[in-house]
Amino acid sequence: AQSVTQLDSQVPVFEEAPVELRCNYSSSVSVYLFWYVQYPNQGLQLLLKYLSGSTLVKGINGFEAEFNKSQTSFHLRKPSVHISDTAEYFCAVSDEYNFNKFYFGSGTKLNVKP
Amino acid sequence: DSGVTQTPKHLITATGQRVTLRCSPRSGDLSVYWYQQSLDQGLQFLIQYYNGEERAKGNILERFSAQQFPDLHSELNLSSLELGDSALYFCASSVGGSGGLSYNEQFFGPGTRLTVL
Numbered sequence: 001a002q003s004v005t006q007l008d009s010q011v012p013v014f015e016e017a018p019v020e021l022r023c024n025y026s027s028s029v030s031v032y033l034f035w036y037v038q039y040p041n042q043g044l045q046l047l048l049k050y051l052s053g054s055t056l057v058k059g060i061n062g063f064e065a066e067f068n069k070s071q072t073s074f075h076l077r078k079p080s081v082h083i084s085d086t087a088e089y090f091c092a093v094s095d096e097y098n099f100n101k102f103y104f105g106s107g108t109k110l111n112v113k114p
Numbered sequence: 115d116s117g118v119t120q121t122p123k124h125l126i127t128a129t130g131q132r133v134t135l136r137c138s139p140r141s142g143d144l145s146v147y148w149y150q151q152s153l154d155q156g157l158q159f160l161i162q163y164y165n166g167e168e169r170a171k172g173n174i175l176e177r178f179s180a181q182q183f184p185d186l187h188s189e190l191n192l193s194s195l196e197l198g199d200s201a202l203y204f205c206a207s208s209v210g211g212s213g214g215l216s217y218n219e220q221f222f223g224p225g226t227r228l229t230v231l
Binding site for chain 1 (some may be wrong): 116118145147156157158159162169170172204206208211214215216217218219220222223224225
């Protein structure tokens with residue numbers, strides 16, 4: 001089965017600073033990759049996904065991620081964060097035999113400070 | 115609002131008891147997915163149903179079972195509850211999902227928080 005590693009459990013950052021949330025996955029075959037955001041007391045919302053094509057994927061709220069097959073990474077970036085970006089972010093990879101079955105990372109809590 | 119509804123929002127019960135969590139998918143969605151989010155295990159896929167039939171299984175305990183009814187709502191039944199079952203249980207839905215080799219975007223509900231005392 002696939003697995004996902006999010007190395008940083010918490011990332012503090014000041015407002016308007018850039019941020020990168022790291023995600024590494026283990027899979028030797030083609031899979032799909034996702035980033036979800038969870039705001040306090042809410043469900044998960046899809047930020048962006050990589051299915052195929054360009055390795056630079058743009059998502060909602062100004063986020064983007066780059067798929068790097070050689071490094072098996074899918075890091076999430078935003079050039080300038082807002083207070084409203086404070087949330088928990090989850091990286092996920094699809095199962096190689098079922099693209100609707102996901103394996104999630106442990107999550108990274110982004111804390112944007114004024 | 116994703117359009118996926120889950121009831122109840124909160125549930126407090128005792129060890130050994132049985133509970134049922136309910137999920138109503140978005141209008142038109144045929145697939146329902148169940149996830150467990152706990153401090154110990156993180157976010158884990160439990161099971162998927164498509165139009166009433168089980169389609170994929172994850173780390174779902176034998177004490178847990180699910181079903182999807184003809185009106186497409188789904189229920190997750192948790193029995194012989196243990197302290198470690200305390201978690202946030204999410205339901206998601208998607209339009210498709212009958213086969214595994216095409217991607218279908220999942221929309222998540224707000225979750226049911228289960229506390230086992």
